[in-house]
Amino acid sequence: MKKNQYAVIGLGRFGSSLSKELIKLGYEVLGIDKDEEAVDEMSSELTHTVVADSTDEEVLKSLGVRNFDCAVVAIGDDIQASILTAIVLKDLGVKMVVAKALSELHGKVLNKIGVDRVIYPERxxxxxxxxxxxxxxxxxxxxxxxxxxxxxxxxxxxxxxxxxxxxxxxxxxxxxxxxxxxxxxxxxxxxxxxxxxxxxxxxxxxxxxxxxxxxxxxxx
Structure with missing residues (x-):
């Protein structure tokens, strides 16, 4: 049976913790972050890691993100990048898009653009x-x-x-x-x-x- 594949975008505290737990549970995880240092830190922990700009549709398309079972937008403090990334993922037809919200307003915007599940880890x-x-x-x-x-x-x-x-x-x-x-x-x-x-x-x-x-x- 094929293992579920997850793409986690944003490898800060929340994204890296989530990614490692998914690996521990036996799933395949692609970690994406624009910060090379964050990607290097996680390279030995995850199935694959990539330094990339997640707001670029062509980049995500080339990584085959549309074929993943679920994509998690775990971007830390850049609300604009979080929203743009979620829009790109929805446009690419990713089956399940989950996004971390930094505030109630951020969460409302994510819901409006069709994110399947919005989470508020800090709250x-x-x-x-x-x-x-x-x-x-x-x-x-x-x-x-x-x-x-x-x-x-x-x-x-x-x-x-x-x-x-x-x-x-x-x-x-x-x-x-x-x-x-x-x-x-x-x-x-x-x-x-x-x-x-x-x-x-x-x-x-x-x-x-x-x-x-x-x-x-x-x-x-």
Whole structure:
């Protein structure tokens, strides 16, 4: 089976970290940056690296970027280059174009030009860290939409031995436990009879209000 191929444009902190993780997960990655030093640093880490101006359509065409499964625009602080690169990628017909936004306005422009997914790494990380700081049992926090969130909550000692039926988050709070991560493995879609133990991790989905109420009433 053919491995998915990714082109990552912009090899700063975010782009290089993303590229290395994709390689670790077993995918092929082409790294592109106009900075020769950044490209040299990543040349031994990635499948291929190229020094190139990503706003030049002919250059990206010659690199065969249109044949990649996904192109990620991870350009650091040059908003104009980020937008122009995204436009070129869309014009070339790249299947999936993902772009990093530096601000809400930048993100709106990227959405307008048809970028398939806009990510806000600094903003999202800030939100996640803030939630983790104020909620000691909160291990991770991912906003699925403006209304829905998925969180990982560590089970405190006082809930040890309770079943999902006894906790009953769906009936009492409207949120659902979709998985329990235990020492010996993960239970996906747990049944009412499944029991939680101290330091298990519950993966819960619901609206922000539902999860906040469940966390406040049950976990803290």
């Amino acid at each position: 999202d990380m800030g939100i996640r860290v803030a939630h983790q700081l104020v909620s000691p049992n909160l291990l991770d926090y991912i906003e699925l939409s403006k209304d829905y969130t998925i969180v990982e909550l560590s089970v405190p000692k006082r809930l040890c031995g309770l079943s999902i039926k006894e906790l009953d988050p769906r009936a009492k709070y409207g949120c659902s436990v979709v998985a329990i991560n235990k020492k010996n493995g993960v239970i996906i879609a747990p049944m009412a009879t499944d029991v939680v133990n101290e330091k298990d991790v519950m993966v819960i989905i619901g609206t922000n209000d539902q999860i906040e109420e469940f966390e406040h009433e049950v976990i803290r």
